[in-house]
Amino acid sequence: MTATPARESVSSVALIGKADASGRRLWLARWNEGWAAHNFVAGHRLPKESFRQCILREIGEELALRGDEFTVAAEPRTIARFTDWSRSAQAQTAYTMALFEAELSEAAHKHVDADPQTCWLTEEEIDAKRSTDGRPVSETMSRLLAEAGLWTKEIPMAARVVWMAKPRGKVAPDIRRRSTRELQAVFPSAEAITVYDCFMGYSADQNAKLVLGVEVREKDAIETHVVKLGTVETTGSDVTGWRQCVLAHNCTSRLLVPVWGRSLRGDRCAAVYRDARVLFGPDPGEQGPRDLDTVVQWAVKDDGPDPISVERVLCQIYSDLARWLYADAQPRATETRKFYNRLLKRALPVWANEPARIEMRRNAAWELCEQDDPLSEREIRFLDPYDLVNWALAADERMPETLVGRSHGDLHGRNILVGVQRG
Numbered sequence: 336m337t338a339t340p341a342r343e344s345v346s347s348v349a350l351i352g353k354a355d356a357s358g359r360r361l362w363l364a365r366w367n368e369g370w371a372a373h374n375f376v377a378g379h380r381l382p383k384e385s386f387r388q389c390i391l392r393e394i395g396e397e398l399a400l401r402g403d404e405f406t407v408a409a410e411p412r413t414i415a416r417f418t419d420w421s422r423s424a425q426a427q428t429a430y431t432m433a434l435f436e437a438e439l440s441e442a443a444h445k446h447v448d449a450d451p452q453t454c455w456l457t458e459e460e461i462d463a464k465r466s467t468d469g470r471p472v473s474e475t476m477s478r479l480l481a482e483a484g485l486w487t488k489e490i491p492m493a494a495r496v497v498w499m500a501k502p503r504g505k506v507a508p509d510i511r512r513r514s515t516r517e518l519q520a521v522f523p524s525a526e527a528i529t530v531y532d533c534f535m536g537y538s539a540d541q542n543a544k545l546v547l548g549v550e551v552r553e554k555d556a557i558e559t560h561v562v563k564l565g566t567v568e569t570t571g572s573d574v575t576g577w578r579q580c581v582l583a584h585n586c587t588s589r590l591l592v593p594v595w596g597r598s599l600r601g602d603r604c605a606a607v608y609r610d611a612r613v614l615f616g617p618d619p620g621e622q623g624p625r626d627l628d629t630v631v632q633w634a635v636k637d638d639g640p641d642p643i644s645v646e647r648v649l650c651q652i653y654s655d656l657a658r659w660l661y662a663d664a665q666p667r668a669t670e671t672r673k674f675y676n677r678l679l680k681r682a683l684p685v686w687a688n689e690p691a692r693i694e695m696r697r698n699a700a701w702e703l704c705e706q707d708d709p710l711s712e713r714e715i716r717f718l719d720p721y722d723l724v725n726w727a728l729a730a731d732e733r734m735p736e737t738l739v740g741r742s743h744g745d746l747h748g749r750n751i752l753v754g755v756q757r758g
Contacts (some may be wrong), residue, residue, distance in 0.1 A: 342421065342428045348377040348479060349437045350412065353444075353455065360487065361455035363439075363447065364466075365397055366474065366566075369423045372471040373456065375479065377432070386411055386433035394437060395657030408436045415482040418567050419598045420574065427575045428565065434483045458487065494518075494525035494552075502533040502547065510541050517564050518549065521605045527552040534561070534749075543569045548610060559610040560640050566603055570662040571596065573606040582631035611752050625755045627652075628748030631735070635698040640755060648753050657738075671737040679724050686721045696721060 351363035364373040364416055380386060387407060393406055411433040421428040439447060447453050452455035461465050461476045478485040496515045498506075506514065518528050532548035544565035551558050563570050574596035592609045599605060610623050625633075627648075634642045657664075686692045727733045 339522075342424055342426045343377065343431070344421070345431045346377055346662070347386045347393065347411075347433045347435060348375045349390055349394050349407070350375065350434055350480070350483060350485065351437045351439060352485075358458055361457060362461065362476070362480070364454055364456050365470070366452045366454075366470070367473070370473055372473040373454065373466055374473040375418040375476060380748045381391075387435065388555065390433070390435045390437070398443070398447055398450070400439075400443050400446065404440045404446075406438050410433050411480055412485075415479055417478075417598045418571065418602065418604060420596055422600045427571045429567075431617055432479065434479055477599060494522060494528050496528045498530045499532075502530045505533040505535070506541065506545065510545065514545060514547065514564055515721075517599050517605060518547075518562065518602070521550050521562060521607060525551045525553055548577065559613055561610050563606040564599075564603070570606050571604045574604075574732050624752045625748045627751040630753055630755060631748065632695070635695055652751065661740055664738035667739040668731075668734065668738045670739040671734050672731060674737070674739075675728055677722065680728055683721065684723060 349363075349655060351361075355361055355363050365376050366372075367374045370599075376394055376397050377396070380387060380389040382421075383432065384392075387409070390407055391402070394407070395402060396402060398405075400719070413434050413435060416430065418429045419425060420426075420715060442615045456466060456476070458480075461480070463476075464472045464474055466472055477486060483544055496518055498511060498515075501509070503682065514530075518530070519525075529550040529552075530547050530549060534546040542565075544563055546566065547562050549560050549562055551560060563573060574594055577594045592611045594606055594608050597605045599608070630640060630645060630648075634640055634645045638752060686696065700719055723735075727735060
């Protein structure tokens with residue numbers, strides 16, 4: 336799945352506060368129908384409008400106040416910049432928010448207090464993400480108060496991160512140090528984080544994407560996750576693509592573990608998956624879950640698992656994917672030719688020249704064809720994919736009918752786990 340540029344959102348935000356009778360700090364929030372949550376008074380900046388002009392207009396419009404009923408600081412307290420998922424736009428979004436402190440006149444206070452769409456929230460309500468009337472509070476409120484240096488609640492100490500020997504040997508020291516800080520940001524309420532593995536994907540650039548297995552100890556629970564740390568371009572698209580592909584379908588939890596994302600400093604982000612290995616129970620030796628890539632290699636290189644059982648698993652996986660995710664796909668000859676010529680043709684030299692891949696092709700053909708009598712007139716059960724692609728590329732009319740549609744682009748063999756019983 337190719338990474339898509341983040342959508343941009345440029346806005347101004349009003350930080351309007353007051354103290355109650357006991358001296359507690361309260362913050363003015365307004366119900367946001369689009370977000371279905373309380374949030375600060377804010378709005379998008381119009382073309383040729385300054386940040387301050389924007390917030391002056393938004394306060395007047397949202398609170399129905401005249402310009403002499405409130406004051407706004409001449410400059411923003413800070414400008415917050417971060418990338419996160421927009422629920423309303425359903426897209427990864429690069430946010431730029433100018434945070435202005437503002438004050439209301441006595442008359443404006445009375446007017447605002449009478450408005451059922453506005454309320455004053457304590458830091459406890461903002462931290463709990465729920466107001467006393469039970470309605471949601473946007474998590475952006477605490478984030479922006481922290482950005483502005485106005486969040487007075489105690490910030491919990493960062494969790495201690497321990498790297499086991501296996502991942503320490505795979506990750507360079509400078510990347511380990513940065514990853515430690517990022518894991519602490521991803522799991523802010525953790526008491527301890529143990530990095531137990533570093534999974535080697537198809538990308539060797541650990542600056543762009545690093546995939547870690549972590550155990551997270553919270554106050555009342557211990558959970559294991561697979562965490563991808565990387566740039567918004569390389570990692571943010573994993574979260575965006577999963578949501579775009581999966582959330583419209585009701586039964587995908589039987590196929591795919593959920594994923595959630597978190598923005599990090601420096602145009603970086605994290606994609607967090609539940610570690611699917613825990614769904615299989617204990618893994619004593621070789622009796623347990625393995626990625627499909629490994630299982631296929633076992634089937635063609637040694638005495639197990641049975642190649643026929645692997646074939647059944649492949650049929651089950653892709654039948655379920657077709658039923659739940661790809662029901663709208665249709666045969667399209669033009670797109671099929673483009674796919675074969677752009678991607679498959681490029682892969683042919685690798686499978687023709689690398690000794691390990693040649694050996695795998697030979698073993699697969701031997702394993703899956705050995706029950707066929709070479710002199711039999713029965714239909715051959717297996718054809719080397721290399722030969723099939725070469726044959727199809729020779730003429731357009733040979734292109735096999737191929738379904739074209741939206742797919743989950745990260746479903747390669749190393750991301751699919753299957754249960755294995757050897758022996």
